[in-house]
Amino acid sequence: MFPDRGSNSSKLFDRALNVMPGGNSRHTVYFPPYPIYAARGEGAWVTDVDGVKRLDFINNYSSLIHGHCHPEVTAAIARQAGLLTAISLPTEAEIELAEIICARMPSVDQIRFANSGTEGVMMAIKTARAYTGRRIIAKIEGAYHGSDDTAAVSTYPHPGRFSPPESGIGIPEPGSAPGSAADVLVLQMNDVEGTRSLLRAHGTELAAVLVDPLVKNLAYQPASIEFLTMLREETKALGALLIFDEVYSLRLGFGGAQELLGIKADITAMGKIIGGGLPVGAVGGSAEIMSAVYDQREGKARVSHGGTYNANPLTMAAGVAAMRLFDRPAFERLNRLGDRLRDGLTAVVEATGADAMVRGAASIAGLFHARGGGQTYRELAKVRMDNPDMSRKAELFFHHMLNNGVLMGGPGFFILSTAHTEADVDHVIEQAGRALELIKAGKA
Ligand SMILES: Cc1ncc(COP(=O)(O)O)c(C=O)c1O
Structure with a gap:
């Protein structure tokens, strides 16, 4: 029976507390009195x-x-582990996974891989700022998008610190750069008219709206179709971009939530299922946006995007196996x-x-x-x-x-x-x- 102070888990937690603050490296794995x-x-x-x-x-x-240790995913990882795990050369597995995702997602012509959803969102934000030359990112209050300073603004704001909703003023998460909320506009989920006015008021400086179509932190509140349609129309009219954070929601539709909802994002952040259970993140979008920002030939990339483990062949092989099975x-x-x-x-x-x-x-x-x-x-x-x-x-x-x-x-x-x-x-x-x-x- 849980909890049991004599259990091996309880003893391991006591040991972990000596060497890790809170006993772990990921706060969501903790539950009281011990995980x-x-x-x-x-x-x-x-x-x-x-x-x-x-x-x-x-x-x-x-x-x-596919749950734990699906035989085909495990075999793909084992095969790849015997060939190459990480190398500073590209591999074919990266192209294969890119082809699978681009074929499935109507709004994604091109993609670049990273190692977490946090990085996928961070790259989506940088892409939008670099492409538009603007600074403001609008996001929904209470929506979790990972640990990037901009994306993390007003993820868990204390009710005592709420600003009037029509101000759009956000609060940096503890530890973020103090100025990180200055370039963020905070929106109220599914408030169509309030959001429309806020976006218009900041139109000339608005780089993008970042939205997760099903917000876990808001007790799985879905973004309404009216809200998403308004975001699509307003961003287009204002010369800003629409970013879908599909790190979590990709599994909602065969081609992501946006295929299901019939809304085409300009940029999509991805992660989780596309890595077959290994660490992954990605940013994707139209060829026009992606190649304008990332193509490094002739030294013209606008956003620097390196990463020792980006598109590492182990993750790519696992991702290819998992996505083919799905x-x-x-x-x-x-x-x-x-x-x-x-x-x-x-x-x-x-x-x-x-x-x-x-x-x-x-x-x-x-x-x-x-x-x-x-x-x-x-x-x-x-x-x-x-x-x-x-x-x-x-x-x-x-x-x-x-x-x-x-x-x-x-x-x-x-x-x-x-x-x-x-x-x-x-x-x-x-x-x-x-x-x-x-x-x-x-x-x-
Ligand atoms: C919607 C959303 N965006 C971003 C992230 C961050 O992804 P990661 O944990 O891989 O950094 C998560 C993680 O749960 C998420 O649910």
Whole structure:
């Protein structure tokens, strides 16, 4: 049973605390009182260092589209590991992965690879600034785009520091350059008219609007089609660019969320699933934008883009294998599993009368312990204030799932992989129903 202070995981955490602040290098892997340490993964399953097996419904926050150690991905990595892992020459695997992604994504003619989604977003921002010669990046309050200073503005602003929404003023994240918010315009999610006026007021200096079509941090709030259409029209009219952050959302459509939504971005930041589970990031866009910014022949590249591990052959080989496997039938089957999970979770919320809501799309689902929702960061902050027991319920729910064979994202996230079966999904639904009943009865 978790937590167990005598467990191997607990002992490892104590050891880790001696040598790493907070005991790790990635704050999202921590949960109180100590995180479970993984020993191995196999398909949909992960086994921890105490020998407990659970269904993995986090899938490394989406990067493991085929679960753990898919035989074809593993074989591609092993083959490549015996040939070359890193080298200061290009390899054919980089072209292959670029061809696969460019063929799938209508707005991406050309792409460049990096090693994380953070870098993909950073390169997207630099591309927009270099191409337009302008400075301002507009982003949605509360949307997480990685750790780049510009992208991180107002990701987790404290409600006590909110500026009036019509000011667009953002707050640098702690540790960012103090001036990083000066070139950022902060927008409220799905506020069509407020955003339109803000963009117009800053039109001549606006380089780009950066948007994630399904914001995890906003309890999987989708950007409305009206909002995205307005962003597309306004950026075009103002001579600015539209950046889609598809690091997370790429799995929503076969050609990314933008294919599903019918909106063509100018620049797309990518990561996660395109690396087959290995570290990856990318920036892509039209040939006109990409070659104007990055083509280094005749010494004319506007943005310098190096990186010792960019397009390393190991990641490229894993990415090629994973993306080939993620064909239309696999994509459609996975989305059906996602529908089954969301429908099942909705049914148990209704059956138990729990104060909870189910959100998500395609192969992503979220169960959050308050009703009513809220679209913007500010509305969700109010929902949290009005429901002070939300985080306690989320923790009880998470512990119940953990102790009944399901590893999920603490705040309520479930992310599927092609390794999951209908039975796996049904197990989650059943345990979610039990957890909600126990919470309601005060017995969890
Ligand atoms: C929407 C979005 N953008 C960017 C990132 C950053 O990607 P990475 O963690 O690979 O740096 C993430 C990571 O979760 C993300 O969800």
